[in-house]
Amino acid sequence: MFAGALYASPKIEQISANNLDAWLIEDHSLPIVTVKIRFAFIGSAYDPAGKQGLASFVSQMLDEGAGDLDSLAFQKALEQDAIRFSAGASDDAVEVNLQTLAEFKPHAFDLLSLALNKPRFDDAAIAMVRAGIVSELKQLGENPDYLVSLKWKQTAFAGHNYKNPRRGDLQSIANIKKVDLSGFSQLFYSPCTPKTIAIVGDITKQEAADFLDKLYKNQPELCKSRLPLPQAVIAEAKSPIIVKKDIPQSVVHASLPGLPRSDKDYYALVVLNHIFGGSTLTSRLGKEIRDRNGLAYYANSDIGLLDAANWLAISFATRNEKTYAALDLMQKEFDKIALGGVTQEEFEQAKSYLTGSFPLGLDNQGSLAAYLINMQHEELGIDYLEKRNDFINAVTLEQVNELAKKIFSKKPLIVTVGDPKEIKP
Numbered sequence: 001m002f003a004g005a006l007y008a009s010p011k012i013e014q015i016s017a018n019n020l021d022a023w024l025i026e027d028h029s030l031p032i033v034t035v036k037i038r039f040a041f042i043g044s045a046y047d048p049a050g051k052q053g054l055a056s057f058v059s060q061m062l063d064e065g066a067g068d069l070d071s072l073a074f075q076k077a078l079e080q081d082a083i084r085f086s087a088g089a090s091d092d093a094v095e096v097n098l099q100t101l102a103e104f105k106p107h108a109f110d111l112l113s114l115a116l117n118k119p120r121f122d123d124a125a126i127a128m129v130r131a132g133i134v135s136e137l138k139q140l141g142e143n144p145d146y147l148v149s150l151k152w153k154q155t156a157f158a159g160h161n162y163k164n165p166r167r168g169d170l171q172s173i174a175n176i177k178k179v180d181l182s183g184f185s186q187l188f189y190s191p192c193t194p195k196t197i198a199i200v201g202d203i204t205k206q207e208a209a210d211f212l213d214k215l216y217k218n219q220p221e222l223c224k225s226r227l228p229l230p231q232a233v234i235a236e237a238k239s240p241i242i243v244k245k246d247i248p249q250s251v252v253h254a255s256l257p258g259l260p261r262s263d264k265d266y267y268a269l270v271v272l273n274h275i276f277g278g279s280t281l282t283s284r285l286g287k288e289i290r291d292r293n294g295l296a297y298y299a300n301s302d303i304g305l306l307d308a309a310n311w312l313a314i315s316f317a318t319r320n321e322k323t324y325a326a327l328d329l330m331q332k333e334f335d336k337i338a339l340g341g342v343t344q345e346e347f348e349q350a351k352s353y354l355t356g357s358f359p360l361g362l363d364n365q366g367s368l369a370a371y372l373i374n375m376q377h378e379e380l381g382i383d384y385l386e387k388r389n390d391f392i393n394a395v396t397l398e399q400v401n402e403l404a405k406k407i408f409s410k411k412p413l414i415v416t417v418g419d420p421k422e423i424k425p
């Protein structure tokens with residue numbers, strides 16, 4: 001439904017009420033409403049020293065009681081009307097998600113407002129959520145994908161707050177007290193915390209404005225603003241950083257310099273990434289490491305974007321005894337694309353795929369709402385959905401090849417978790 005609507009360019013309206021702005025896609029074809037709210041400058045990178053994981057902890061507490069409803073009563077109130085409510089912390093922000101049947105939206109909006117304005121933080125609920133976090137951290141301590149990602153962050157962002165683990169660690173979670181949770185929650189209704197709001201579905205413009213009007217009550221007149229993080233420069237390493245772990249496969253994360261969304265060559269990077277590693281089955285990296293040499297089930301790349309950092313991320317997993325062979329193939333692909341660029345055929349196929357598949361990624365309310373949030377946050381303009389494919393089509397082969405030379409001639413940061421063994425011939 002939404003993919004079809006996207007070709008006709010869905011109507012996005014900006015609504016304002018209660019000193020809040022939101023972008024709305026009104027669609028009555030399904031009796032469902034989705035709301036997403038992004039709170040900037042309060043993500044895990046802003047967690048205080050010694051209390052890393054605070055933003056994530058608070059996010060998990062938002063459905064554990066609010067106002068007169070304790071944890072069980074709040075959960076029952078959600079369940080009785082099949083209301084989906086969740087929250088999570090990224091490095092830069094906290095995002096709250098709500099989805100409800102249209103007939104229950106007044107109740108759902110009341111619960112959302114209650115959670116953001118009057119979270120309870122009861123001792124029993126805090127203990128339960130803390131125990132869950134501790135259990136999860138212990139499990140993640142044995143997960144090589146988590147460990148390689150964590151080590152990459154700590155290395156790449158050494159000296160910058162982006163090195164903070166989103167979930168914290170066992171010691172920092174133990175350090176977080178009730179007063180920390182309560183104090184953090186005040187940032188949700190503070191007028192100094194930038195809020196980006198998207199509403200999609202079976203709701204009128206007036207109903208959406210009414211929702212904004214009652215979302216917050218009794219906002220404080222004064223608040224302390226949080227400043228954006230300074231720009232991060234991703235560290236380099238002369239040789240692979242190896243975290244020894246007795247597992248049969250080594251997991252590899254590598255990175256190269258990227259581009260911010262505002263850069264004139266950003267869409268050339270989108271095309272270049274798709275050709276190099278954006279598709280596991282058809283990209284150069286996937287074909288070389290996976291198909292031709294059978295060294296991995298996946299080998300791909302992606303564009304890493306944070307408010308104050310950007311990079312090209314490469315990842316794969318391979319048998320310990322083949323790790324160095326796979327790394328050598330990766331470097332050879334770096335050299336090939338830096339020196340020889342991409343072909344006209346690769347270029348045309350990538351642009352065709354990127355433009356043709358774009359609507360398919362927006363085929364439900366959740367993905368549409370997420371895109372509206374990003375469009376607002378990145379200041380892409382309310383007409384971006386109409387223009388996005390034009391930006392891809394405007395990219396030239398020369399532009400992509402100049403960028404390939406610039407990016408892939410750099411030395412990558414490589415982090416490996418496992419027990420890589422170099423087999424001598």
